Amino acid sequence: MKIAVLPGDGIGPEVTAQAVKVLRALxxxxxxxxxxxxPIGGAGYDAAGDPLPEATLRLxxxxxxxxxxxxxxxxxxxxARPLRPEQGLLRIRKELNLFANLRPARLYPELAEASTxxxxxxxxxxxxxxxxxxxxxxxxxxxxxxLNAAGERxxxxxxRYAESEIRRVAHIGFQIAMKRGKKLCSVEKANVLETSELxxxxxxxVAREYPEVALSHMYVDNAAMQLVRNPKQFDVILTGNIFGxxxxxxxxxxxxxxxxxxxxxxxxxxxxxxxxxxxxxxxxAGQDKANPLATILSAAMMLRYTFSHDEAANRIEAGVSKVxxxxxxxxxxxxxxxxxxxxxxxxxxxxxAL
Ligand code: IPM
Ligand code: MG
Numbered sequence: 001m002k003i004a005v006l007p008g009d010g011i012g013p014e015v016t017a018q019a020v021k022v023l024r025a026l027x028x029x030x031x032x033x034x035x036x037x038x039p040i041g042g043a044g045y046d047a048a049g050d051p052l053p054e055a056t057l058r059l060x061x062x063x064x065x066x067x068x069x070x071x072x073x074x075x076x077x078x079x080a081r082p083l084r085p086e087q088g089l090l091r092i093r094k095e096l097n098l099f100a101n102l103r104p105a106r107l108y109p110e111l112a113e114a115s116t117x118x119x120x121x122x123x124x125x126x127x128x129x130x131x132x133x134x135x136x137x138x139x140x141x142x143x144x145x146x147l148n149a150a151g152e153r154x155x156x157x158x159x160r161y162a163e164s165e166i167r168r169v170a171h172i173g174f175q176i177a178m179k180r181g182k183k184l185c186s187v188e189k190a191n192v193l194e195t196s197e198l199x200x201x202x203x204x205x206v207a208r209e210y211p212e213v214a215l216s217h218m219y220v221d222n223a224a225m226q227l228v229r230n231p232k233q234f235d236v237i238l239t240g241n242i243f244g245x246x247x248x249x250x251x252x253x254x255x256x257x258x259x260x261x262x263x264x265x266x267x268x269x270x271x272x273x274x275x276x277x278x279x280x281x282x283x284x285a286g287q288d289k290a291n292p293l294a295t296i297l298s299a300a301m302m303l304r305y306t307f308s309h310d311e312a313a314n315r316i317e318a319g320v321s322k323v324x325x326x327x328x329x330x331x332x333x334x335x336x337x338x339x340x341x342x343x344x345x346x347x348x349x350x351x352x353a354l
Pocket of ligand 2: 245246
């Protein structure tokens, strides 16, 4: 199992190091893992003048899976757009054709108190957001900023989906629903947007192949509201790139912290890139304060989805549960009576709990 490790920027290197530690511990127990590191994002720009250096892309293409930390930082915000760290991330998603982004939001019972929502609203929460990742406003052409006829600056992006793009991610959504609670809610804005009208039509077509899955449709504004009103009504949420970006940040807070959520981005052959859904958190970078659990749980997803190694994935997830049950917490999830750990100590605790 060849893994390309791309730590990135900010807290990326710290949290990735902990996930690597956990994978190394599994390798000592006989899992055949090979890992190689390369720079991406701001680190890629610093090393090679490109947020996705050619050598990094080649390493990722040759690997079976990619483990990524986070990209971005204030130092790079004034660069021309193509040189910014975020472009490295968007390009690698596109180059590897990682169109299906899986973002599970599951509440560990021990963290019910850490959520800003009342425990009875979130306890037992277990939902999966399936976000389309290589289309929509993020990649739609035309896009740009220009001077219009009135001589003022005008900016535009294009929300755009071909039916094949909707169909392939819808299949992934339904397949995942089949393995879970057999409920899928497709989220769009079909009352206003043609893109969403087509989205809904294609999802209804695909649903015919999955008669056991109960399909519902929801407008994105209502979905944002329902996620905090009654999040347990959801099993699988299927949605486009921009809506999924927004709703997955919202869903993460139901689980106590954005520092708890991992993700998988898959191509048609289940090759994948695995990353925490949080960003590079420049304000706490280099201070050993970050929560590495989202990245560690992303590594578990890698073992499950790309390598079909459920046993190893379960070991990691059980390790994380054990650590939380012992009351060990990083700053983002700490509550009175718990023990505060730094990033590296949290990684060690998970290794010890394996
Ligand atoms: C995410 C992030 C990225 C996105 C940014 C960093 C480009 O917010 O993975 O959710 O918008 O997809
Ligand atoms: Mg986001």
